[in-house]
Amino acid sequence: MYRILSECGAQIRTSLEGIDYFIAEGGRAFRTILDLLKELLKFQVLNQQEIKYFSAIILQCKQHLRADFKIHISPDSKVADHCQTFALSDSLHPEFAVTCQHHHDLVCVTCEQMKDVLSSLMKTIQCSSNHGLTDSLRDLQSKLQNAMQGITNVKRHLIRCRNQNLISLTRYNITKCF
Ligand SMILES: [Zn+2]
Numbered sequence: 276m277y278r279i280l281s282e283c284g285a286q287i288r289t290s291l292e293g294i295d296y297f298i299a300e301g302g303r304a305f306r307t308i309l310d311l312l313k314e315l316l317k318f319q320v321l322n323q324q325e326i327k328y329f330s331a332i333i334l335q336c337k338q339h340l341r342a343d344f345k346i347h348i349s350p351d352s353k354v355a356d357h358c359q360t361f362a363l364s365d366s367l368h369p370e371f372a373v374t375c376q377h378h379h380d381l382v383c384v385t386c387e388q389m390k391d392v393l394s395s396l397m398k399t400i401q402c403s404s405n406h407g408l409t410d411s412l413r414d415l416q417s418k419l420q421n422a423m424q425g426i427t428n429v430k431r432h433l434i435r436c437r438n439q440n441l442i443s444l445t446r447y448n449i450t451k452c453f
């Protein structure tokens with residue numbers, strides 16, 4: 276019950292009108308992870324040096340999504356994380372999927388680091404929880420899961436935006452032809 280109260284406590288409502296909700300959610304996700312690292316230090320699950328290392332990578336990933344990621348998205352990218360065709364294809368329904376005509380044989384170091392750091396943080400929390408599961412660690416685990424989902428949503432959103440721009444450009448070119 277205390278956990279529900281702490282999650283649903285009174286909050287200051289800020290106007291988000293005009294702000295991109297997915298980007299706002301992504302910013303919140305990164306802030307949550309940085310706060311979570313402080314908590315893990317407090318619980319002595321991670322030491323100061325590990326916190327410094329994880330924080331640096333998290334900030335680098337945040338910067339990557341803000342700037343480079345958008346530039347690298349392409350329909351024929353050899354990096355699976357940046358491939359528009361791959362990302363927009365439905366993995367369950369082949370009628371909504373397009374097979375890439377290229378191999379995903381390259382990796383983006385930052386995207387890989389982001390996945391590694393998040394999964395290693397999750398494993399660390401789970402292992403610490405196993406040695407006497409505390410409510411606080413369980414909360415951190417659920418916060419991390421939400422933050423991970425938030426980051427995935429931003430990546431999806433950025434790829435969809437890129438696709439929308441491409442569609443608008445195609446429509447403009449068709450109109451110009453007429
Ligand atoms: Zn591809």
Ligand SMILES: [Zn+2]
Pocket residue numbers: 339344356357383384385386
């Ligand atoms: Zn990347």
